Amino acid sequence: xxxxxxxxxxxxxxxxxxxxxxxxxxxxxxxxxxxxxxxxxxxxxxxxxxxxxxxxxxxxxxxxxxxxxxxxxxxxxxxxxxxxxxxxxxxxxxxxxxxxxxxxxxxxxxxxxxxxxxxxxxxxxxxxxxxxxxxxxxxxxxxxxxxxxxxxxxxxxxxxxxxxxxxxxxxxxxxxxxxxxxxxxxxxxxxxxxxxxxxxxxxxxxxxxxxxxxxxxxxxxxxxxxxxxxxxxxxxxxxxxxxxxxxxxxxxxxxxxxxxxxxxxxxxxxxxxxxxxxxx
Numbered sequence: 001x002x003x004x005x006x007x008x009x010x011x012x013x014x015x016x017x018x019x020x021x022x023x024x025x026x027x028x029x030x031x032x033x034x035x036x037x038x039x040x041x042x043x044x045x046x047x048x049x050x051x052x053x054x055x056x057x058x059x060x061x062x063x064x065x066x067x068x069x070x071x072x073x074x075x076x077x078x079x080x081x082x083x084x085x086x087x088x089x090x091x092x093x094x095x096x097x098x099x100x101x102x103x104x105x106x107x108x109x110x111x112x113x114x115x116x117x118x119x120x121x122x123x124x125x126x127x128x129x130x131x132x133x134x135x136x137x138x139x140x141x142x143x144x145x146x147x148x149x150x151x152x153x154x155x156x157x158x159x160x161x162x163x164x165x166x167x168x169x170x171x172x173x174x175x176x177x178x179x180x181x182x183x184x185x186x187x188x189x190x191x192x193x194x195x196x197x198x199x200x201x202x203x204x205x206x207x208x209x210x211x212x213x214x215x216x217x218x219x220x221x222x223x224x225x226x227x228x229x230x231x232x233x234x235x236x237x238x239x240x241x242x243x244x245x246x247x248x249x250x251x252x253x254x255x256x257x258x259x260x261x262x263x264x265x266x267x268x269x270x271x272x273x274x275x276x277x278x279x280x
Contacts, residue, residue: 039102046096047189050131053089054181057082062178066155075167078156079145086139093135096188100128103195110199117198124191131184138177144170 065078110117148167154160157175159168 036106039099039106041099042095043099043103043192046092046094046099047185047192049092050089050096050135051182051185051189053085053092054135054178054185057085058178058182062156066158071152071154071160071162072150075145075148075153075156075171076150079142082142083146086142089135093132097128097132100124100192107195114198117195120191120195120198124188124195127184127187127191131181131188134177134180134184138174138181141170141174141177145174 061081062078065074065081068074068077104111104121107117107121111121112118145167148164148170151164151167152160152162153167153171154163157171157178159171163171
């Protein structure tokens with residue numbers, strides 16, 4: 001070899017002279033575990049506040065207000081109690097909605113792949129929407145009772161004979177809503193427990209496999225079309241010549257040395273040739 005050419009060739013980057021580099025595989029972006037804990041805390045604590053407050057009000061606050069001696073103070077006492085609880089209940093509802101939204105975003109892969117998760121998410125969304133509507137309805141009725149002032153009533157949700165008609169109508173609606181609130185809030189907790197059970201390995205793995213089997217027949221036509229297009233594009237692609245990334249080293253021609261022939265050497269050669277002819 002030619003040392004100068006070899007060194008220059010290697011300096012340009014011969015494949016054997018390059019150091020072996022390994023590509024680092026970056027982990028996928030996931031939400032840290034701490035944020036998952038916060039999301040679960042907001043979801044569960046908000047639902048517990050929502051359910052516990054509405055159940056306490058229906059079973060205790062309204063019943064205690066009906067025990068007052070003055071009929072004009074019964075509705076006023078119950079309304080004041082619900083008004084003081086309203087900000088806490090609103091905070092619990094907001095915390096639950098934020099937590100539920102966060103859990104839905106983090107579980108989107110499971111919603112797409114695991115069988116049954118999409119159905120439970122839709123059911124929980126519908127139940128939560130109904131519970132939010134009932135809570136808003138209850139708040140509006142409570143504000144209407146507060147605006148009516150101290151009026152004679154039989155109980156917090158039961159009108160008396162001297163109760164004004166508009167207040168009596170509001171009380172009749174409150175009598176239904178006071179039980180709808182804990183019922184729907186409990187349904188929200190039940191659907192959350194349903195989704196928690198779907199995260200167990202005994203349900204997650206079979207659910208994912210069932211989801212893949214269900215989507216396979218629908219995906220086969222699309223895969224066939226993509227494969228046919230890929231084969232057609234490969235056939236239409238012109239063949240390109242193979243180009244060497246690194247050219248071979250140049251060939252250096254060595255000069256040919258010509259030895260001059262003297263007359264004596266030529267005569268000796270002729271003499272050997274003549275003797276050989278005589279022998280033949």
